[in-house]
Amino acid sequence: RPRALSGIQPTAGSFHLGNYLGAIRQYVALQETHDAFYMVVDLHAITIPQEPADLRANTRLAAAQLLAAGLDPQRCTLFIQSHVPEHAQLGWVMNCLTGFGEASRMTQFKDKSARQGADRATVGLFTYPILQVADILLYQADSVPVGEDQRQHVELTRDLAERFNTRFGSTFTVPKPHIVKEVAKIYDLQDPSIKMSKSASTPKGLVNLLDDPKATAKKIKSAVTDTGTEIRFDAEAKPGISNLLTIFSTLTGTGIADLEQRYEGKGYGALKVDLAEAMVDFVTPFRSRTQEYLDDPETLDSILAEGAEKARTVAAETLAQAYDRIGLLPAK
Ligand code: AQP
Helix, strand or coil: CCEEEEEECCCCCCCEHHHHHHHHHHHHHHCCCCEEEEEECHHHHCCCCCCHHHHHHHHHHHHHHHHHCCCCCCCEEEEEHHHCCHHHHHHHHHHCCCCHHHHHCCHHHHHHHHHHCCCCCCHHHHHHHHHHHHHHHCCCCCEEECCHHHHHHHHHHHHHHHHHHHHHCCCCCCCEEECCHHHCCCECCCCCCCECCCCCCCHHHCCECCCCHHHHHHHHHCCCCCCCCCCCCECCCEHHHHHHHHHHHHHHCCCHHHHHHHCCCCCHHHHHHHHHHHHHHHHHHHHHHHHHHHHCHHHHHHHHHHHHHHHHHHHHHHHHHHHHHHCCCCCC
16 A cells, blocks of 8 residues: 655644645545555644643644544554654754755745744744655655645655665655645635635634634635625636635535536525535534544543554654664664
8 A cells, every 4th residue: 555644733722624625634535545644743833832731732632633534543543743753863864965045945934934023933943844854754655645835845855855865775755745636725714815824814714623613604604705696616716706615515525516506596695604504514523523532531642652653663664774874873
């Protein structure tokens, strides 16, 4: 089986609809076809300031949500990044292979550091994509399910894998991004020109999966739509309604063309009412499954311990090989 690897940050409070449609749904699907490794990337989270107690709680919450979304520990390996020290270790090696200018071209750093204020941004935030390179290469991943915003980081991973292999001999699998075009970028409900994002969206534009379902329904109903009344997918001319059609289509498994036909001659209001209902049908059981995992921390922690053990076996082998190739003297 080919390998898949992806990571998600332990967001405060809840994952959002963009995380779910752009990434987590693909994680669930790839369990069936891939030897899949998924992790909550707490080491990435500390690239911006975190309250220790919140970080710990959010890490468990993230794992609970991944399980609630359908990750099955029998079919994939789910773990916490910091439980596998090889990530930081290979991360250092990759730092030493990356050009400063090359790292400076990462657009996510430019965006995030601009939001932090240039003096506040840490070196960790700058080298974040390089740790991500190590995350992926440690598992010899073939496929990396992510949203469009992560494409550049997977490209960097490919470049560094090739560079290492050329310089030191074939060691790493060169991975490909697994980006599902239709859902690669879910947009803010209030401003469909920007992606839905925990840090850039306004509260009304961001659908958090663990919000009160009534509040979620309200956000859908007050989503910004476009001039005119026709329900038609046209990302350029009708970005608001196209975003809602994408969300509706993915959540319910109905084709966009079928939705266009179903709502022909009906107004935006009818579509929003039905989408709000579909969202409520999705988030209500999701919330209660997440709560079940949170109410049983022993089970959750033992799933994560088993996952870390499986992950470490793979990661340790790759790291030992990489250390050897670059000429580090093995400890006796
Ligand atoms: N709007 C989105 N549409 C599709 N996919 C998205 N992803 C994020 N937003 C969208 C994908 O979710 C995965 C997890 O992302 P992350 O943990 O790296 O968090 P992020 O990308 O930092 O998420 P945000 O909300 O966008 O955070 P900020 O605001 O801090 O930048 C990734 O695969 C991502 O592509």
